[in-house]
Amino acid sequence: MALFDQRPAYAHEPTVAPIEHRFSPYSDNGGTILAIAGADFAVIAGDTRQSEGYSIQTRYARKVWQLTDNATLATNGFAADGKNFVKRVKQRLEWYEHAHHKPMGLKAIARMIQTMLYGRRFFPYYVYNILGGIEEDGTGAVYSFDPVGSYEREACRAAGAAQSLVQPFLDNQIYFKNQTPAPGAEAFVPGRLPMATVLGLVVDSFTSATERHIEVGDGLEMYVVMKEGRQTTDLTDEGQLPAGMKVEELGSMGEGRGEKTFLVSMPLKRD
């Protein structure tokens, strides 16, 4: 009887497998960071939005951290890893200061960060780091890292959600890519732009990223690390900063050589 015939092979019972739901220890909290080195200063910036998927968790969460008088670190990616990584870096810096009675130099911090990131090679901190500050020779410097510790010193770097929007702009404006000096004019040298120009470019980068990327916005924090001898008025003087900025001098963190760090902040669009 046809009713009891064996069913054709293609009509076998669908196999019911339980839905595998493994705990994922990572998340992506959006946002973008950026750093640019000048001759005797560095700007390290980040937006203040923290999001998960389409939800804005908070409009103010810090992504940029002052480490020493001459080093500031920006983190981007999984916020919980970022916070805990910075905590560990700060702890190592404190130990160093107790052991050597001086703050750690910028390039030493950079190498330490690579070691710490690589130490977690098989359970990585899901974080992109950009370190900026003043080198021991007094030059402004930027170091950028990938989550497992590959790093290099650069004149500028963008990372995070809007990296693909911002980095080509920086290539053009900081590295003068695809630009040729007018006949007889001086050659372009990256990393020598005046502070006012650099801050203008940072602001433009973030307003552009805010316009076109949903994970970027709410607020902008720019940490300006200056070599000793530079004045607060270099920032606050007329024409140095775009309108609507709040400037705050951050106090010295220890026995530095007189480098100063300023926090320049402004609102970004919230939509």
Next chain:
Amino acid sequence: MEYNGGSVVAMIGKDCVAIASDLRLGQQSVGVAMNFEKVFPVNDKLYYGLPGLATDVYTLREQLRFRVNMYRMKEEREITPKTFTHLLSSTLYEKRFGPYFLEPVVAGLTTPTELEPKPKPFISTMDTIGCITTPKDFAVAGTAQDKLYGMAEGLWEPDLEPEDLFETISQTLLNAVDRDALSGWGAIVHVITHDKVITRQLRSRMD
């Protein structure tokens, strides 16, 4: 989109528009040709770009050539950028459930008529199935889309004269495709004004 690579950008200026593309044709990561233009003329005031799957570029270009010629013969006039955009859109939507892998960009100037004595410079772009957007500033498409957005948002300003618009769109395209593995290998720019079209090939990084 990522099979052959390629990008197109269009921008509005003061009484002019510009449209530009890279020249790379690839097969995934392998570069195949460096003379693959993705921008085509409809008439001397209307150009459109087709970044995406190369085989569909040919198909759609011929399809559009046929339909624009039919329009020209029936109407005995040139098609306007706005009408062309809708023609292109419906052509794409005909293939709603098996689309052409293309994200077209249209740029053109409308000839003044009695009904519309002061037409504005026109650009538009659409997705693979013909959903139109008509920006007031710039339109970007292709594998370097994100990078083009970042560049254009940073460089573009309103009411650029033809030569300034040329510089803006060129810098936008070059710096964007230099950060894109699937675009580049040369570029071509068309600046459309009411009395002429300026077409220039750009020298760029060839890696």
Next chain:
Amino acid sequence: MNHHPGAWGQPLPAHAQFDMFNPGQSYRQAPKAAPITHTQQPLVTGTSVLGIKYEGGVMLAADNLASYGSLARFRDIQRLHPLGKQTVIAASGDMSDFQWLKKELDSILREENGLSLTDSHPSLSPQHIYDFLANLFYARRSKMNPLWNAMLVGGWDNKKNESFLGFVDLLGTTYSAPTLATGYGAHIATPLLREAYEDKAGIDGKGPLLTAEEAEKVLADCMKVLFYRDARSINKYQTATVTSEGVKISDSKSVETEWGFAESLRGYGAQNQ
């Protein structure tokens, strides 16, 4: 005969054969250690919790339901928990993890309170408790053995004389804002809470804050909307306030709801059309 010390005093299993080449292994029964189990999914769960800062304090809200999947299993569960005189925590997610956490935190607080009586040891501020929770949640996620909760910490810092409101979840993600919500509430209640907060305080939060009455009203509104739209909610909730006066957790209450519209909707009200 097995002379291995591990087998001393063990009776010989029935039909066991002596393995002369591997005497230690032969019929000594390996102690069966239970496999280490981790919470891989929440079982009995609480839905969203809400929090808002207001003039002079912070207010949290959570309903009284603990669900077992889609079953409304326990309908009188308190999901707000006081920790000392300045802090309240509110939990969504796995309720057994929450109960374990309560026990753990209570014991820590007891110890700390004992210390703070005897010398100048400061009692735990809301920030301290929040940092502890953040570290605990992050440590547990790093061991791939998470506490399956999203928590709000509300408090009043007596030293700084300001309110505290923070979020922490199973990944160790932390953030704070003047209004917070977990889970479904993050989608449904957050816009309502932010609107109410910003209408008075402004987007910079510098204007006057909501009064306690206004805060209670907006929380009630949010709980109502959540009850209408969140299938894992119940119309019975509590609020907690923390002010300089201390912690107050209300009795269970409910909101007025309107279901008249359901009659006119096919498949919603009684089927008589």
